[in-house]
Amino acid sequence: MDVINFILNLWVEIGDWFGGVLAGWGVPPWGVNLIADIIGVLILLVFGIMAVIVFTPMERKVIARMQDRPGPNRTPGYGAIQAVADAIKMLTKEDVIPRNADKILHMLAPLLVAIPALLIFAVLPWGPGSGLIGQDLNVGILFVVAISAIHVLAVIIAGWGSNNKYSLLSAFRVVNQLLAYEIPMVLSILVVVIFAETLSMQGIVENQVIPYFVVMPVTALIFLICALAEANRSPVDLIEADSEMVAGYIIEYSGMKFAMFFIAEYVNMFAVGIVFSTLFLGGWKFFGLENLAPVLTPIIVFFKAAFVIFLMLWFRATFPRIRFDHLVGFAWKFLVPLSLINLMLGAVVVKIPVDDPMMVPWVHGAIMLVANIALVIVTMIILNRTAKRVEGAPALKRIVAAER
Amino acid sequence: MDVPLSWYLVVAALLFCIGLYGALSRRNAIAILMGVELMLNSVNVNLLAFWRHVEVVQATLSGQAFAIIVITVAAAEAAVGLALAIAVFRNRHTVDVEEVDTMKL
Amino acid sequence: MNVSQVVFIILSVAALAGAAGVVLSRNLFKAALFLVLSLVGVAGFYVLLEAELLAMIQILVYVGAIAILIIFAIMLSQRLMSPEYDPRNEQWLGGLLVAIALFAALLFVLLRVDWPVSEASVPAEAISQLGQALVSPDYFLLPFEVASVLLLVALVGAVIIARER
Numbered sequence: 001m002d003v004i005n006f007i008l009n010l011w012v013e014i015g016d017w018f019g020g021v022l023a024g025w026g027v028p029p030w031g032v033n034l035i036a037d038i039i040g041v042l043i044l045l046v047f048g049i050m051a052v053i054v055f056t057p058m059e060r061k062v063i064a065r066m067q068d069r070p071g072p073n074r075t076p077g078y079g080a081i082q083a084v085a086d087a088i089k090m091l092t093k094e095d096v097i098p099r100n101a102d103k104i105l106h107m108l109a110p111l112l113v114a115i116p117a118l119l120i121f122a123v124l125p126w127g128p129g130s131g132l133i134g135q136d137l138n139v140g141i142l143f144v145v146a147i148s149a150i151h152v153l154a155v156i157i158a159g160w161g162s163n164n165k166y167s168l169l170s171a172f173r174v175v176n177q178l179l180a181y182e183i184p185m186v187l188s189i190l191v192v193v194i195f196a197e198t199l200s201m202q203g204i205v206e207n208q209v210i211p212y213f214v215v216m217p218v219t220a221l222i223f224l225i226c227a228l229a230e231a232n233r234s235p236v237d238l239i240e241a242d243s244e245m246v247a248g249y250i251i252e253y254s255g256m257k258f259a260m261f262f263i264a265e266y267v268n269m270f271a272v273g274i275v276f277s278t279l280f281l282g283g284w285k286f287f288g289l290e291n292l293a294p295v296l297t298p299i300i301v302f303f304k305a306a307f308v309i310f311l312m313l314w315f316r317a318t319f320p321r322i323r324f325d326h327l328v329g330f331a332w333k334f335l336v337p338l339s340l341i342n343l344m345l346g347a348v349v350v351k352i353p354v355d356d357p358m359m360v361p362w363v364h365g366a367i368m369l370v371a372n373i374a375l376v377i378v379t380m381i382i383l384n385r386t387a388k389r390v391e392g393a394p395a396l397k398r399i400v401a402a403e404r
Numbered sequence: 405m406d407v408p409l410s411w412y413l414v415v416a417a418l419l420f421c422i423g424l425y426g427a428l429s430r431r432n433a434i435a436i437l438m439g440v441e442l443m444l445n446s447v448n449v450n451l452l453a454f455w456r457h458v459e460v461v462q463a464t465l466s467g468q469a470f471a472i473i474v475i476t477v478a479a480a481e482a483a484v485g486l487a488l489a490i491a492v493f494r495n496r497h498t499v500d501v502e503e504v505d506t507m508k509l
Numbered sequence: 510m511n512v513s514q515v516v517f518i519i520l521s522v523a524a525l526a527g528a529a530g531v532v533l534s535r536n537l538f539k540a541a542l543f544l545v546l547s548l549v550g551v552a553g554f555y556v557l558l559e560a561e562l563l564a565m566i567q568i569l570v571y572v573g574a575i576a577i578l579i580i581f582a583i584m585l586s587q588r589l590m591s592p593e594y595d596p597r598n599e600q601w602l603g604g605l606l607v608a609i610a611l612f613a614a615l616l617f618v619l620l621r622v623d624w625p626v627s628e629a630s631v632p633a634e635a636i637s638q639l640g641q642a643l644v645s646p647d648y649f650l651l652p653f654e655v656a657s658v659l660l661l662v663a664l665v666g667a668v669i670i671a672r673e674r
Contacts, residue, residue: 105538138636142565149573153545156580160538168584175577182573199562199636406513407557409626413619415521415554419528419547421612426532428604429597434582438531438544441575445551448567456558457626465639468560469649475570476656480663482575486582487667493586502598 010295015131044121044134051270052263056083058306059313066317090259098163098252105161110253110260112154116147117267124274125202127284127297133202140201141193144275145186148230151268152178155249158261162252171249173324177229180331185226187339188219191346192279195364205283209361213280216346218372220280222339224311227272229331232265233312235319269312273305281308338379345371412453419446433489433499437482444478517557524550535596537583545576559631562639 006013015036022032057072057079064071072079097106122134123143130136137143152175159171193199195215196207213220228235250261277283281304284290284297322330349371354363419442426439448471455467493499527547534540548571555564632638642648 102538105542137561139561139565142562142569146565146568146573149569152573152577153580156577157542160580160584175581179574179577197637406511407517409624410620411514411517411521412554412558414616415524417612417615417619418525419551421608421615422525422528422532424611425604425608426528428607429601430532431596431598432537434579434586435531435537435540435596438540438579441544441571441579442528442531442547445548445571448563449551449554452555452558452560452563456560456631458624464648465635465642466648468563468635468639469642469652471560471563472566472643473649473652473656475566476660479570479575480659482578483667484663484670486578487671489582490585490671499586 008293008295011127011298012129012131012294040134045118048118048121048267048270049263052266053081053083055266055270055309056086057081058309059316062310062313063317066314087259090256093255093258095255095257096252101163101252102161105157106252107257109154109158109161110257110264112157113151113264114260114267116150116154117264117271120144120147120268120271120275123201124271124301125205125278125283126301127294128202128206128290130202132284132297136200136202138198138200138203141189141199141204141275141279144271145182145189148178148182148185151230152182158253159249162249164252167249167251170251174232174249176328177324177331180328181226181229181335184222184331184335184339185230187336187343188223188226189279191216191219191339191343194343194346194350195368201278201283205278205285207361208282208285210365211280211282211285213282215365215368216342216372217369218338218375219342219346220276222335222342223279224276224308225335226331227276228312228315229327231268231272231312233269233316235315235322269309270305273308273312274301276308277301277304338375341375342372345375409453409457412449416446416450416453419443419449431500431502433492433501434486436501437485437489440485441478441482444474448474513557516553520550520553520557523547524554533596535594538580541576541580541583544579545572548572548576562636
């Protein structure tokens with residue numbers, strides 16, 4: 001019985017045991033805290049890098065299977081350690097810096113891209129309480145948004161520091177896209193914050209009696225689209241748009257710096273997966289399993305994040321790339337008004353008085369779900385009324401007319 | 405309260421004076437704007453330092469609210485100032501404030 | 510000399526070095542990056558002053574938007590600059606003297622006044638109280654609404670001024 005209890009609360013027990021060992025060696029309390037914090041930071045870094053190693057081959061295999069081909073299978077284990085092979089390849093490539101480029105800026109940009117991606121892991125909750133989270137900031141979700149804002153700066157520095165006008169143009173376009181999709185993202189996060197009544201990540205998970213994906217599907221969809229755009233994933237990826245902008249703002253980067261950009265992208269994807277699952281899928285909760293066996297909460301979080309990443313890979317495999325002006329127009333003309341209306345609906349719904357305090361999340365959740373479905377229906381009706389029929393290209397019309 | 409109030413005020417004053425020097429003695433209009441942003445930041449530090457050390461007992465968070473409004477005003481002013489700088493550059497092909505002097509006597 | 514004071518000294522070195530870099534640097538792009546360093550240092554000050562919401566807002570608005578706006582304006586107004594480009598204008602000496610005099614005057618005042626410091630701690634529900642203070646007619650509703658109108662006016666004005674003719 002005692003052993004089972006020990007295993008069920010494994011992470012807490014390990015933490016306590018380690019603290020006890022250090023205190024037994026005569027380390028003062030602030031030293032114990034410091035060492036525990038450093039070890040926590042190292043573990044979070046390992047999680048971040050593990051994201052790259054697990055999800056790089058997963059992406060290529062999943063997309064390949066969706067396209068009815070085997071995917072990378074030359075490395076041992078059916079291609080499972082493809083990321084390690086890629087890393088070895090990148091490390092052996094020459095690190096080229098263009099002649100007139102500013103060396104400091106050229107070297108600063110990959111760092112500024114990778115560091116914020118890893119920094120998000122400081123506020124992601126892996127379990128209940130304050131032990132299984134890096135630091136439960138009481139402005140946790142705003143920290144995540146601020147980190148995405150730093151990413152924009154890194155893109156400009158990468159584009160400018162390459163001394164290449166195509167790189168600069170691509171950086172302008174990527175910044176345009178990132179800034180356009182930041183606003184609907186923040187607005188949809190605001191709706192979640194209104195319902196959860198707190199900005200801290202742990203608080204949002206704990207206040208989710210019903211997962212917010214069920215309560216407000218429109219908000220979840222808006223957040224997913226904006227997070228895809230912020231992470232530069234297809235169908236909104238302009239970096240890997242080889243047909244449009246050569247290789248985007250990372251043209252002049254080679255070797256380990258190039259690898260840094262991709263590490264940052266995959267770490268960002270993993271972090272987006274965890275943030276989405278925290279905000280909308282219930283975080284480390286799983287229908288009460290987390291009360292029975294708190295040891296399983298990191299695994300629950302990992303699987304929810306993997307599900308979201310699978311969704312992102314699915315989008316990449318199936319949707320064509322969207323043209324840039326359509327992309328930005330979609331953000332400004334459709335997503336911003338939609339998320340504003342969503343925010344107003346959420347603000348009104350949350351203030352509806354309910355007699356029984358226990359039923360408050362259920363009543364508000366049900367009303368918000370109805371409001372969201374009504375919003376979708378009204379939006380579809382408006383779009384149908386105002387959509388223009390686009391005339392096909394003249395050659396296509398001639399072919400169609402000739403076949404009739 | 406571990407850091408005394410006077411330390412914050414000295415650093416804010418130093419930031420303000422560096423920003424003032426930048427705003428008064430640079431050629432480029434955008435560099436002048438950066439000096440102004442430094443001054444606004446130092447004012448914010450001052451506000452929050454006073455709020456934390458003096459005002460907290462009243463619990464209206466006036467320091468934080470006022471600092472948010474200062475940040476908003478700084479954002480609006482930076483946007484308009486930079487739009488002006490770009491418009492001047494388009495007409496006169498320079499952002500050097502020494503060279504934009506056709507209205508001088 | 511406890512941990513907070515050491516962190517304060519590190520942050521103030523970062524903020525002041527960034528500020529010095531802004532006003533002394535020849536290359537305007539580097540000046541913008543020094544400004545970013547200074548803004549991040551100031552955000553660190555806010556965290557030290559237990560105003561975390563404001564620190565996140567500072568990074569989100571200043572670093573995430575204003576610094577990028579400044580960098581775009583720099584890139585759009587570049588022209589060939591000669592290597593002998595002196596960033597100082599004709600009145601730089603006057604500016605320097607005024608700045609030093611102002612700093613001396615401020616220092617004189619700041620270090621001699623006995624500020625009424627209180628030992629109270631920040632309320633626990635600070636963020637929700639801040640939100641209520643910003644929309645409550647007794648407190649800060651009017652500045653809040655005027656600031657939003659100001660933002661709207663600045664938005665429209667900036668778009669009109671910088672439009673291509």
